[in-house]
Amino acid sequence: MEPVSHAFKESADRALENATQRRALSKMSHEFGAKRAKVVARLPEFDALRDQAKTIKDHVLENLDFYLETFEEKVTANGGHVHWCRTPEEARDAVLALCRDAGARTVAKGKSMITEEIGLNAFLEANGITPFETDLGEYILQLRGEAPSHITAPAVHLNIEQIADAFRDGHTGLDPARRLDEPQALLDEARAMLRDRFIEADVGITGANFLIAETGSTVIVTNEGNGDLSQTLPKIHIVVASIEKVVPTLEDAATILRLLARSATAQEITSYTTFSTGPKRADDLDGPEAFHVVLLDNGRSELLGGEFREVLRCIRCGACQSLCPVWGAVGGQAYGWVYSGPIGAVLTPALIGIGEARHLPEASTFCGMCESVCPMRIPLPKLMRRWREMAFEKKHTPGVARYGIGLWALFAKRPALYRLTVRAVIALLARIGRRKGRFRRLPLAGGWTAHRDLPAPQGGTFMDQWRSRGERNS
Amino acid sequence: MSEARDQIINRIRASNGRTGPIDAEAAAKIQERLNRPPVNLIPERGKGEGAELVERFVEMAREASATVTRVASADEVPTAVEQFLMRENLPSEVVMAPDESLDALPWSDQPRLTIRRDRAQPSDYVSVTPAFAGIAETGTLMVHSGATTPYTLNFLPETHIAVLGAEKIVGAYEDAWARLRTKLKAAGETTLPRTVCLITGPSRTGDIEKKILLGMHGPLRLNIILVETDPKNC
Numbered sequence: 001m002e003p004v005s006h007a008f009k010e011s012a013d014r015a016l017e018n019a020t021q022r023r024a025l026s027k028m029s030h031e032f033g034a035k036r037a038k039v040v041a042r043l044p045e046f047d048a049l050r051d052q053a054k055t056i057k058d059h060v061l062e063n064l065d066f067y068l069e070t071f072e073e074k075v076t077a078n079g080g081h082v083h084w085c086r087t088p089e090e091a092r093d094a095v096l097a098l099c100r101d102a103g104a105r106t107v108a109k110g111k112s113m114i115t116e117e118i119g120l121n122a123f124l125e126a127n128g129i130t131p132f133e134t135d136l137g138e139y140i141l142q143l144r145g146e147a148p149s150h151i152t153a154p155a156v157h158l159n160i161e162q163i164a165d166a167f168r169d170g171h172t173g174l175d176p177a178r179r180l181d182e183p184q185a186l187l188d189e190a191r192a193m194l195r196d197r198f199i200e201a202d203v204g205i206t207g208a209n210f211l212i213a214e215t216g217s218t219v220i221v222t223n224e225g226n227g228d229l230s231q232t233l234p235k236i237h238i239v240v241a242s243i244e245k246v247v248p249t250l251e252d253a254a255t256i257l258r259l260l261a262r263s264a265t266a267q268e269i270t271s272y273t274t275f276s277t278g279p280k281r282a283d284d285l286d287g288p289e290a291f292h293v294v295l296l297d298n299g300r301s302e303l304l305g306g307e308f309r310e311v312l313r314c315i316r317c318g319a320c321q322s323l324c325p326v327w328g329a330v331g332g333q334a335y336g337w338v339y340s341g342p343i344g345a346v347l348t349p350a351l352i353g354i355g356e357a358r359h360l361p362e363a364s365t366f367c368g369m370c371e372s373v374c375p376m377r378i379p380l381p382k383l384m385r386r387w388r389e390m391a392f393e394k395k396h397t398p399g400v401a402r403y404g405i406g407l408w409a410l411f412a413k414r415p416a417l418y419r420l421t422v423r424a425v426i427a428l429l430a431r432i433g434r435r436k437g438r439f440r441r442l443p444l445a446g447g448w449t450a451h452r453d454l455p456a457p458q459g460g461t462f463m464d465q466w467r468s469r470g471e472r473n474s
Numbered sequence: 475m476s477e478a479r480d481q482i483i484n485r486i487r488a489s490n491g492r493t494g495p496i497d498a499e500a501a502a503k504i505q506e507r508l509n510r511p512p513v514n515l516i517p518e519r520g521k522g523e524g525a526e527l528v529e530r531f532v533e534m535a536r537e538a539s540a541t542v543t544r545v546a547s548a549d550e551v552p553t554a555v556e557q558f559l560m561r562e563n564l565p566s567e568v569v570m571a572p573d574e575s576l577d578a579l580p581w582s583d584q585p586r587l588t589i590r591r592d593r594a595q596p597s598d599y600v601s602v603t604p605a606f607a608g609i610a611e612t613g614t615l616m617v618h619s620g621a622t623t624p625y626t627l628n629f630l631p632e633t634h635i636a637v638l639g640a641e642k643i644v645g646a647y648e649d650a651w652a653r654l655r656t657k658l659k660a661a662g663e664t665t666l667p668r669t670v671c672l673i674t675g676p677s678r679t680g681d682i683e684k685k686i687l688l689g690m691h692g693p694l695r696l697n698i699i700l701v702e703t704d705p706k707n708c
Contacts, residue, residue: 028684045517052514065486066496066504078665084479136690137681155681163682183682187690194691199596214508215666225677225692228629232669243482248504249511254647258517265680268534269612272692273672280668283621285572285593287668297482305489 001119001147003352005336008359015330021157022329028156029328035266036319036373043262053256054377057313060246061304067213067246068295074216078278080291088118091296095120095205095238098292099129102236104202110220110227111135112207113151113316114240114296116338117351120205131205132197134226136190143170149332149340151318152264157331160186194226204230204288208241209260209315211293214249217277218293221260223270231276237288239276242296244312250275256315259375263317303350307386311346313376318343320370320380326363335360342370342380349387358396361387419463426457433457513648520611520646527610531643532700534613538675539688540696547701549580551637554699555602556584562695564633569594570602573622576637593624594631601627605636605698606657607650608643614674615698616650618667625669634676634693640703647672 004011015021040046060067072082085091091114099107107124109115109131121131121142133142137155141148143166148154155163164180167189180186198204206227210219218239220227231237247253261267280287304312321327321341332340337357339347345364349357361384370380391397392405411418433439433456441449448454459465487493495501519530532542543554559566570576572591581589594601603623607616615636619625628634644650654670677692688694 024683031684043517043519045515048515049517056514062490063496063500063504064490065483066501068483068486070508074665084476084482086478086481090478134691135681136679140681153680153684156684160683183685183687186682187679187687191690195596198691214511217666217670223678223680224690225629226690228625228669228671229691232625232629243486248508250651251511251513251648254651255514257647268538269614269672269674271538271673271675271678275666275670277666277668277670280619281621284619284668285621285624286626287619295482297478297485301482301485301489303489304486305491309489 001116001122001337003337003348003356005348005352005357005360006355008334008336008363011334011336012330012363015334018331020159020162021331024157024159025328025331028150028153029322029325032266032322036262036323039262039266039268042268043258046259046262049255049258050375050377053259053375054313056247056252056255057376060248061244061309061312064243064246064301064304067248068243070213071211071216071246074213075278075291075293076216078216078291080216080278080293083292083294084297085294086297088296088298091118091240091294091298092120092123094294095240096124096127096129098236098238099124099203102202102290104129104236106197106201107131107203107205108198108201108230108234109133109138110204110206110222110230111138111154112205112240113148113338114207114242115205116148117242117298118240118296120240132194132201134194134197134230135222135224136187136226139190139194140166143167147333147338150321151316151339151343153318153322157333198226198229198233201230201234203236203238204232204234205238205240206231208239208245208293210253210256211241211246212248212250212253212275213246215275215277217250217275219253219276220272220274221257221264221270222272222274223265223267225272228272228274231274232287235288236290236292237276237279239291239293240296241293242298243300256375260315260317263315263319263373263375299351308346308350308383310378311343311350311383313378314343314347315376316343317375319373319375323369323373325365325367325369330363335363342384343378346378346380346383346387349390354387354391354394355396358391361385361391419461422461423464426461430457516646516648517611520609520649522610522645527643527645528640528700528702530610531608531613534610535608535675535698536613538613539678540613540675540698542698542700544700544702548578548639551579551699551701552581552584552587555635556587558635558697558699559587559600559633562633565599567598568600568602568635569598569627569631571604571623571627573604575604576602594626594629596630598631600633600635601631602635602637603627605638605642607653608638608698608700609645609647609650609672610643611646612674614647614672616654617671617673618654619669620667625671628671628673629677629692632689632693633695633697635697635699636673637699637701639701 083094208218279291327341345360438453567588605615679690
């Protein structure tokens with residue numbers, strides 16, 4: 001998809017006025033916070049597992065070339081194929097070529113953020129191949145022509161009426177007067193519609209939560225079972241995955257799996273964790289005849305050598321999104337591209353450029369919630385701060401803000417001048433505001449007073465109060 | 475394509491401050507780790523033995539919305555299948571994995587059941603399969619594809635009945651992988667089956683207003699028939 005991250009401010013303003021979405025998001029973050037805390041408390045080893053998972057992934061990144069080569073060897077030995085792709089274009093072309101070779105008309109797709117990253121659906125459609133998303137959330141978004149708002153809960157911003165409308169518009173062959181006011185009715189209809197898509201699809205495409213170097217397996221973590229049907233019924237299984245997904249062994253995957261579902265959906269484990277290794281064997285009664293792994297770099301190999309290396313530990317659980325106060329207010333789509341919330345604020349500038357994504361690292365209160373829940377211990381606030389510095393250095397920060405920061409620096413570097421000015425401003429404000437005790441409007445503070453009053457200052461500056469308190473105590 | 479491969483590998487090396495592959499000594503160490511994977515931290519609840527693990531497995535599986543039917547011996551499995559289908563008001567036609575562990579059971583005790591031994595078709599409502607292992611930690615089944623265990627049986631039918639011997643219940647995921655490796659090694663296999671799946675409860679979705687609904691694409695019902703350890707087998 002074309003990024004529209006540069007319009008974050010406008011998108012966020014619109015999102016704040018969307019009452020339906022705000023209700024959905026606020027429900028999501030409250031419920032998830034409580035459920036996650038409960039499921040984490042049931043596993044006393046959770047933090048120790050986080051440390052181990054971080055160590056495993058750091059070890060992989062240090063030896064990434066070795067593990068990818070080993071993974072490729074194993075896939076090939078198992079009768080599969082690995083396609084190395086530097087750019088989204090190369091990855092899209094690789095998938096298209098495989099679909100064309102298979103004479104494919106339709107594709108059943110399991111949930112995959114990387115296929116969102118490379119804009120696969122639009123590309124396949126433009127080339128005469130119809131992709132069907134089969135994860136319920138992604139299917140709803142495909143019907144509505146929208147981007148996901150969350151990594152693991154892509155349609156969380158919608159309510160049941162909006163979903164019912166999408167079904168009525170999309171499923172034109174059915175009785176328009178049918179009742180769709182219960183979630184179960186929507187599930188039944190989606191299950192029936194998508195069943196046929198699995199059966200008629202010539203190719204199945206899934207993502208991968210892990211690639212296992214030891215066995216050459218790809219792993220998906222799901223709840224619906226759509227990924228399993230997508231990769232079992234069609235003749236060809238194509239896995240689209242980015243290079244940092246590799247882990248050494250099945251044991252290492254087990255360690256990280258204990259963190260993933262708990263952080264993503266507050267489950268102990270998802271319904272299905274599926275390890276796929278090569279095509280079907282000669283005496284297997286079902287399964288795909290061919291197995292392809294499209295490995296995408298898209299700038300990650302360079303990211304590895306820089307200050308944002310740690311973001312490559314991410315396992316895409318979405319915990320940082322679910323609990324972020326900014327994401328919880330504006331939703332994921334305001335971020336204008338595939339990844340949103342704190343992970344989007346760090347990853348998106350790396351993938352589409354800080355110029356386009358300059359607002360995203362600013363979209364944080366630095367409350368630190370994201371880092372405190374990240375199962376892979378990624379220092380997201382630190383990395384956002386670094387992007388802010390880079391945006392400033394590269395002059396992407398708007399003139400007014402740069403001027404403001406310059407002015408601030410002028411005072412911050414001169415403590416005596418700073419104290420004098422603050423004392424004078426506070427005395428002035430206290431005097432003007434002494435009758436009402438608050439300001440409804442104030443020049444240069446419109447961003448604050450548009451939504452609430454500003455209290456008039458009382459009792460001098462912080463430094464003055466601090467000094468007088470020190471004198472009293474000594 | 476090999477040009478892309480070389481470029482990606484070279485960039486990774488450069489980013490890690492190298493101009494070539496990792497040195498031979500480091501590579502040997504990593505290879506050894508791959509050949510004999512070390513076990514990382516196992517949570518307490520993944521440890522234990524015997525009856526303790528069985529009880530934990532049952533508790534966790536039920537928590538994940540699976541149903542568990544406990545029978546004293548394998549001979550009781552056909553009756554348990556029949557009774558489950560009656561109770562749930564389900565059809566008595568089942569598609570069953572053509573596996574000798576199931577073939578050996580006294581299905582003729584239940585003449586009402588119509589059994590087809592094959593992979594699943596979209597029209598099938600009920601499947602019966604063996605499970606390779608049960609994992610107590612989270613009430614999880616490990617199943618895998620194979621000549622006698624078609625993978626579609628686990629996903630296409632609306633009702634999945636899995637038969638699990640209590641002796642197949644282990645504590646942690648790692649224990650189940652160890653058992654699978656042992657089995658593959660004994661059979662002279664060098665690779666994993668095409669598909670290995672950890673199944674915990676039935677299919678579900680939370681995509682409509684975060685409400686958990688069962689039976690999205692995979693089975694709506696997962697019934698585990700747990701065969702308590704038969705003293706004859708010990």
